[in-house]
Amino acid sequence: MDGTTGGRRQPAPEHGQAPQLDFGALFECAPNPYVILDTAFRIVAMNQAYLRVTMRRREEILGRNMFEAFPAGPADADGSSTRMLRDSLTRVLRTGAVDHLALIKYDIPGPDGRFEERYWSATHTPLFDHRGELALILQHTVDVTELHRLREASARAGWNSDKADGKVEGELLQRAHAVQQANVSLEAETRHLRNLFEQAPGFMAVLRGPEHVFEIANAAYSKVIGHRDVVGRTLRDALPEIAGQGFFEILDAVYQSGEPFVGRGIKVYLQPQPNAAPERRYLDFVYQPIFDADGAVTGIFVQGNDITEQKRAEEAVRESEARVRRLNDTLEQRVVDRTLELQDARDALQRINDNLEAIVTARIADLRAANDEIQRFAYIVSHDLRAPLVNIMGFTSELESLRGQFSKFLSGQAEEVVPEAVRVGVEEDLPEAIGFIRSSTDKMDRLIKAILRLSREGRRVLAPEPLVMTDLLEGVLGTLAHQSEGVSFHVEQLPDIVSDRLAIEQIFANLAENAVKYLDPARPGRVTIAGSEQGPVVRYTVADNGRGIDPRDFDRIFDLFRRSGAQDRPGEGIGLAHVRALVRRLGGAITVASELGVGTTFTVDLPKVLEHGADHS
């Protein structure tokens, strides 16, 4: 058990004039077993004591890895022994300090190849080169198998070990064991902290020295920098792409000032993979200076969070907000545009309406003017036609009176003195000629009067007044009494109307007169006048059981001077033309339905109320 005697940089003897020592020989023949490993745990040297205790030959193990040279035995299926050894060696590498393994069960194969149970107590001592860097590990190991077995046996026998040697041994072993336990728990704690560090969600790294050499970096950090191997490299070397982004300067400042730096949402361009284009990332981080016992800065603890996703989400939100805003603006603009379009359309429509109104007004004025023109024309023509008619009739009368005188004179003469031709001329030819002239002029006079009446009717100002139609019809039919003997009139309940009395009277007088005039002598005449209201329109019908009208003449009968059927009744073909003109002037319409030999029905639709000033001529 030489574990406590191991120290750093074992010096050569300091005192006395010691002869030149051969350290190689000393090492070789030292009674304690020694083996020397490099940092990869390869066996680079051992002494005779070591070969003896491990039952090996030098050439078997020299240059080989420790764990290849001494593989785990069958009793170490879970590898706990080799791990214990490896952990100890690794601790030395990491800490540069002596590490003790107070008791380790590590079976080794005997000369026959079979594994033998062995317990060891080992001390691992770091050896530094001339630059002070750890270069080798010296293992001093002691086979304590017998001791271990003895102790276990005494424990089983319940011996009180009062034997001084035994007690010393026991205490020593216990103490060693306690140290080892402390080491184990320390190691566990360290491992725990390492795990925490490694698994911490935030990225962490420790940069050492003024050149910011990565001492350690956790998984999150590794992820941020694209899983590059950075430990042991300077920041400039490990992350060349951040040059020019200001981080070196900040780190230098932190290192020099000892003041921490806190960055929020800092933008950094990092290569996700070697040779890849740098990606933009956003980081929240702290550069926390690490101080040594003297308060000098020895490194910088880097800790932070990659907030790129959060930042992108924020950007996405901002972008979508902006898009919504733009959409809103666009929408508003579109609404404004559309509104303007609609307004334009409405204005255009208004202009068209105005124009239309003007056009209609102009058209009405034109029609009025044309109508007035026709009225004047009819009026003038009728008068100018009448003037020569006065002469024809006048001088015809003069002729007739002269003929009377001739006739009287001839009647006083003897028959033989008056030639037959003269007598016939005066008594027969002249009266015949004069008769034709008279009947023609009479007819012409009637036609002219009719035209005159129509034109006059068109010039008359309408005067709407409430009319009790049943009474009005009774009066109209009364004037027909002398020409309608034997005809039965039936006036049903008629809707009243506000209209021009004279026009209404003339309309129904003409229709009733026509009905009576064209009755069928073969059957008793019957004329029915009925009416009904249809909203703003009042409909009157005048129906007879007369001789009827040929459907081909339905339109003709309303034309001036046109008549239908046998011309065996007096008339100029004026009545219905007059009626239609009146009905139209009152804003109404007239239609006829008839069947020859059965009867005729005239239907008159009129506005229920004729407005004052309304004139549909």
Add this chain to the structure above:
Amino acid sequence: MPNAKPVTIIMVEDDEGHARLIEKNIRRAGVCNEIRHFTSGTAAIEHLFDPAVRDAGPLLVLLDLNLPDMSGTHILGLLKGDETLKRPPVVVLTTTDDQREIQRCYDLGCNVYITKPVEYETFAQAIRQLGLFLSVMQVPEAL
């Protein structure tokens, strides 16, 4: 006739036939007064406004309304608007029986309005009655 000077009849009528028939029937009524016939309004006005005529003696005007050069109502207005010529009676004798026209003529100061009936017997009767009327009516003396 109480008048010292017989009434001169001024007939304004563009239709020669009408004029002749009117004259015949006036004569047949026994009226022998001088009848001066004018076939245009212009000629009639020129004659009537001649001081020798205007201020000379009692006049009676037979006026047709339908004249080629000017309307009868215009002539009527001129006559009735004149201080002297407003006095002689004016008989409007025309084919028009339009109520408004008749009304207008009376408003302008026409004294009698007679429609020429186409039926000659009626016409002749009317003229003869006018002649009888003329024979008994008092006409103002000229100033």
